[in-house]
Amino acid sequence: MRKAITLLLLIPFLLFYALPAEAAEKEERHWQDESIYFIMVDRFQNGNPANDGKDADPTDLKSYTGGDLKGVTDRLDYIQKMGFTAIWLTPVVDNVDGGYHGYWPKDFSKVDEHFGTMEDMKKLVKEAHKRNMKVILDYVANHTGPNHPWLNDPAKKDWFHPQQDITNWDDQTELENNWLFGLPDLNHENPDVRKFLIDNAKYWIKETGVDGFRLDAIKHIPKDFLKEFVSSIKKEYPNFFFIGEVLSEDPKYVSEYKDTGIDAFLNYPYYKEITDAFSKPGVSPDRLYNEWERDQQLYQDPYMLGTFIDNHDQVRFTRVALENKQYPPKRLRMALTYLLTSPGIPIMYYGTEIALDGGPDPDNRRIMDFKTDKDFQDYISKLGELRQQLPSLRRGTFEMLYDQDGMSVFKRTYEKETTVIAINNTTETKKVTLSSGQLAANKELRGLLSDDLVREENGSYALVLKRETANVYALAERTGLNWGFIGAIAGVYVLFTIFLILARRRRKKN
Known part of the structure; x- marks a missing residue:
């Protein structure tokens, strides 16, 4: 009886506030439609303690701590519930001692025993695909781990550049030929090295069925090799996805790698601006918006840039907020609203959903704790749900309608669908008046992130947002x-x- 009464009371709400019909239409998915959850395998979840090894120590962030592939598989539903449609894993190849992070390859064709087996990797991909989720593997093509056995193999004496660390980070020749933080630098001029890396990459694709690679440290790899690497793989796997890491805050420098054939790049300039804009109140996102306008000039498809607010190489957003004497979940709500509603492929680092703290490496790689603030996690889930339901949040134009002292309003339009994103990044309630010329006459804005209904009155729409809150509105026919x-x-x-x-x-x- 109670259920029947509840359903009856919900009928008017469901009929008045349902999303516009256009939002429900299904289209073929492209990579710009994905939302990526980034996982450091060793720090996520220990699904099989039997593979921890004698060197695992959960109290030491510089060693293996127990996370593995089974742990990731066990948490796929948890990830999907937050609205993420793809996962990105740090390298799973066998590493030299101490390579818990995966970036010190030893055996390029074997899964590290701390993470499980190749069968575990295959099962993870299979289970992800069952859920219509994609899997991206981190691939290291620039170097090997320290003291790699190949260094003492006479047959591979020409596989490495001479040992010399990078000293001038503005010298491209040094970046490509010298050793990155003491890691043996592979000689990509050697045809045998090129063939090995291309064949090895194809091996991982064939064996596991992964959907893409995140290419590590590509500013240290010659562009001609990157072009050969990508084209060789795409000949056999034309839909395979590549996202490259060019660690630079210079957008022009990052864009110089677009001719290599790599599909997307991590948008480091965006990362800097979104951190500056939302890690404290009262800051305008105008520089962040200007970054988008610049990206449109630099890239043929700027929607394919990977956007993020923190990762395993940077101080966590939570730490920046704390240093600014702010409450991290409030700051994260602002930043994640912008991340998941602005153009690009949003990437969220594991632990952001619990406002995990972390300073410089390895402190930014703490072990995941799944005890979370339900309200905050529900907020992320709602953002993820809206992004999947509304094509305009993934493919739409992006226009700033209002910006003053941290209060900003953006409009996104795709075909017949228009959404409005309002972010009050201030310490006061704000009222913004938008004209019907900016939106449309005789319509209404339906609040989707939180309940609200704003009708056009006398040629304008009046939005009112409390301090440090945000909302996403759908422009719809007036009821x-x-x-x-x-x-x-x-x-x-x-x-x-x-x-x-x-x-x-x-x-x-x-």
């Missing part, structure tokens, strides 16, 4: 007073009341 609809609802209530009276009389008789 007004539909007397036929109201009469039908009233009829339902009358019939239901009669049903309750008759049911009560029957109970009294019995």
